Amino acid sequence: MAFLDKLGELAKTAADKANDSLEINRINSDINMQKDNIQEYQRQLGQYYWAKFVVGERLEEEAMAICDKIVAAKDQIKQLEAEIEQVKASREAQRAERAEQKRREAAREAAEKAAETAQEVEILDAADQPMGKFCGVCGAPMTEGQKFCSNCGSAAEKANEDKTDANG
Numbered sequence: 001m002a003f004l005d006k007l008g009e010l011a012k013t014a015a016d017k018a019n020d021s022l023e024i025n026r027i028n029s030d031i032n033m034q035k036d037n038i039q040e041y042q043r044q045l046g047q048y049y050w051a052k053f054v055v056g057e058r059l060e061e062e063a064m065a066i067c068d069k070i071v072a073a074k075d076q077i078k079q080l081e082a083e084i085e086q087v088k089a090s091r092e093a094q095r096a097e098r099a100e101q102k103r104r105e106a107a108r109e110a111a112e113k114a115a116e117t118a119q120e121v122e123i124l125d126a127a128d129q130p131m132g133k134f135c136g137v138c139g140a141p142m143t144e145g146q147k148f149c150s151n152c153g154s155a156a157e158k159a160n161e162d163k164t165d166a167n168g
């Protein structure tokens with residue numbers, strides 16, 4: 001049973017890692033797309049400035065709009081990187097919770113085993129206790145105050161005396 005539990009946990013861990021990897025790859029893809037956008041905006045900005053430079057004109061609002069796009073893309077990258085950290089933190093919290101759950105389960109199993117052991121000790125202690133009187137003639141168990149053996153009919157005192165006499 002423990003082997004199957006461990007195997008299940010390994011499968012779950014592998015699935016979690018695969019899901020994390022896919023999510024992180026998707027986010028990294030978004031980051032790379034934003035970086036590509038930045039490069040395109042910078043290329044556009046460079047072309048714009050070059051064209052202005054070539055004709056000798058001064059910069060205007062369009063250059064600022066391109067710069068604003070670059071700033072927005074960098075902000076998007078920061079948000080996506082924060083999202084990656086959240087995915088990692090969430091997965092780590094889940095791993096910690098599973099580890100805590102396993103620890104509690106192991107403690108519960110240990111407590112159950114200790115209780116079973118204590119119960120077995122009680123049973124063994126009870127078995128070591130004398131079981132009461134026995135007939136001195138046939139050895140059948142007798143209760144306190146019983147005058148005659150229910151097995152052979154011998155008198156309780158007589159039967160005990162006879163056995164004592166036979167042994168002594």
